[in-house]
Amino acid sequence: MSSCDTCVVRNRAICAALDNKEIAALSAIGRRRKLEAGEPLIWEGDDSVLVANVIEGVLKLSTGTEDGREQIVGVVYPSDFIGRPFGATTRHSVTALTDANVCVFSRADFDGFASEHPALEHKLLQRTLSELDRTRHWMLLLGRKSATEKLATFLLDMSERLVQPGCESESGALESFELPFSRQQVADLLGLTIETVSRQFTQLKRDGIVELPSRRAVVIRDRATLEALAG
Amino acid sequence: MSSCDTCVVRNRAICAALDNKEIAALSAIGRRRKLEAGEPLIWEGDDSVLVANVIEGVLKLSTGTEDGREQIVGVVYPSDFIGRPFGATTRHSVTALTDANVCVFSRADFDGFASEHPALEHKLLQRTLSELDRTRHWMLLLGRKSATEKLATFLLDMSERLVQPGCESESGALESFELPFSRQQVADLLGLTIETVSRQFTQLKRDGIVELPSRRAVVIRDRATLEALAG
DNA sequence: CGACACGTTGATGTTAGTCAACTTTGGTGG
DNA sequence: CCACCAAAGTTGACTAACATCAACGTGTCG
Known part of the structure; x- marks a missing residue:
């Protein structure tokens, strides 16, 4: 049975673009993972090996300078998407701020699946465009x-x-x-x-x-x- | 005849995802527009009525506070995409920095066309993901x-x-x-x-x-x- | 040639950073 | 249960970096 059946973000995450049959296929390549507050999921500079949906909890995206200064570049909430599909490396770390529950996919698997499901890519595009708008707006705060x-x-x-x-x-x-x-x-x-x-x-x-x-x-x-x- | 035939960014812009027949259809809903250095294309807060590809020149994306402080939140070059598809309003202004040449579409037309051409959306998604990475990285500069x-x-x-x-x-x-x-x-x-x-x-x-x-x-x-x- | 926008330089002011001491909070084990 | 400890947060004194205000070049275009 698909764990998506009980997923609380089923209708808000990008998965909402998929019908039950497609969800079953997606479910087959994903798995749940629990994270404790403070636990890292992805490291800056890593090969981009996984992507994920946030089910529960809050996570930060951050980068830093070599001498240890850090900048948080994004915060993700339940139903948000994490990671860098269609790209070789990740340019920022992802770390749980609270205890969290995520649905992870290998990037290769996800890329393949997404390429065959335009509706999913469409949702992801919308989300990414919104996130870009939000991020750009935050630059005003940081700079001015x-x-x-x-x-x-x-x-x-x-x-x-x-x-x-x-x-x-x-x-x-x-x-x-x-x-x-x-x-x-x-x-x-x-x-x-x-x-x-x-x-x-x-x-x-x-x-x-x-x-x-x-x-x-x-x-x-x-x-x-x-x-x-x-x- | 399609002006895309002579387009210098034909193979680098998101249009590269389309074959000649599709390009002809896209060409039918777009038109060339020349901008002079300093000329605005889109104003912050406007209804999102148009999107565009940059053919030639450099443009800035910017936001500002009410009291006149400004922050440039992005810079676009030939082959880059401009505007906010699938969204009601634009959160930042777009202004030519040099004389420029762009290929503009009504947002509604573009949205419709894109929805029927997954390969185009895929290119746009890749571009948007890259731009988001770049923008986030710039936040480190602004903040730290x-x-x-x-x-x-x-x-x-x-x-x-x-x-x-x-x-x-x-x-x-x-x-x-x-x-x-x-x-x-x-x-x-x-x-x-x-x-x-x-x-x-x-x-x-x-x-x-x-x-x-x-x-x-x-x-x-x-x-x-x-x-x-x-x- | 002169006007004007753009850029540079200098003197001074303000904001946020640094360094350091101190307080509060929450968790642990006696 | 409470005493103690470490981690987190606060506060104060001082400093540094950048902003502000103002004057002064310099290149460009009529």
Whole structure:
């Protein structure tokens, strides 16, 4: 029996392009894999040997300089696609931020399957185009925004992206959520240092714009001001 | 007669996926358009009404904040694809940097055509995946590199990307080239100010690493050092 | 020849980075 | 259960890098 039958992202991942028979064929070349928080899935510079769908959890994509500076270049959520099909090498690492559950394929197998299923490639194309738009937009933050603007933008982005499918609030954005990032990871995402991130959090708290009930919890108290600060 | 017959990027653009009959059909829905340096093709936030292939020239993709700060988020060269198929709006502007020649399609027409030609979509997918990799890698520069590292990385990148197809030097990179950017545009690409860019150029010249025969001309004198500086 | 956009250079200011001490949190084992 | 420890986060003092403001070249095109 296909594990896809019970897959919670069956209708949101690129698999949604496939009918039951096709899904069975795809299922035959994929397998589930569990990852613990912090566990790497793919290393930067590796031959591109696997691709995957995220079923559960959050993972980061990152690159770094030789002397150890790191930049997070993407964050993936359930139903997102991971890896580099149709290409020889991977240009960034993939690491689980939370415990995660992914559906992995050998890249060669996936490439072959995708080439024979245009509907799947179409979904993947749409996703990739959206991701490119999002990534390009993030470049504005990295290149041109101040530390305050960066953190404000980040929190607003999180409040939108951490919404669970099905469990939507009326507005489509959360006022209260748990970050899947440590302070260091927030810094690596925003192109700042951990100290600067910490100071910006403290500032927002002091100004009554957010509450920080625990290390990773955030409550947005004054969204309007936060939006104004986001630039 | 199809203008594709004389198209210099016929075999490098995504059109290479199509046979002569298909090309004729694509040609029927596209038209050539000339752009002058500085002329915009698409505005940020516009409804996505057109897509295009670059035939000749260099164009920038850019976004900005409301208060006028700008970030260049991509640069496209002959044979590259422009625009946002399968999506309602465009998240960044497209502007010619040099006089340019593009082959434009209405987005709706292109979407329809692409959906019926999986080989075309496949090419587009490959291109989009590569562009995403490149864009993500650039995030490391924006988020984590110093001004010196940024300019060195930029010049090395240019020396590779400005190579004319067919006219390759032995190594595959140019020692001497003409930038398609003003100092301000270099600044917008690197997330710096024009003054900082200017100072970094002067520094590289003083150190004998590059020569600057004219405003936009660059000669790399000491590639090894430049690579070391790129971080 | 002169006007103007583009680029360079210098002086100064501000932001975020660095270095270091200290506090809080959460997990572990006595 | 609580004491202790390591890891994570915060805060402060200081510094460095880049931005800002302003003046001054320089090349280009009518």
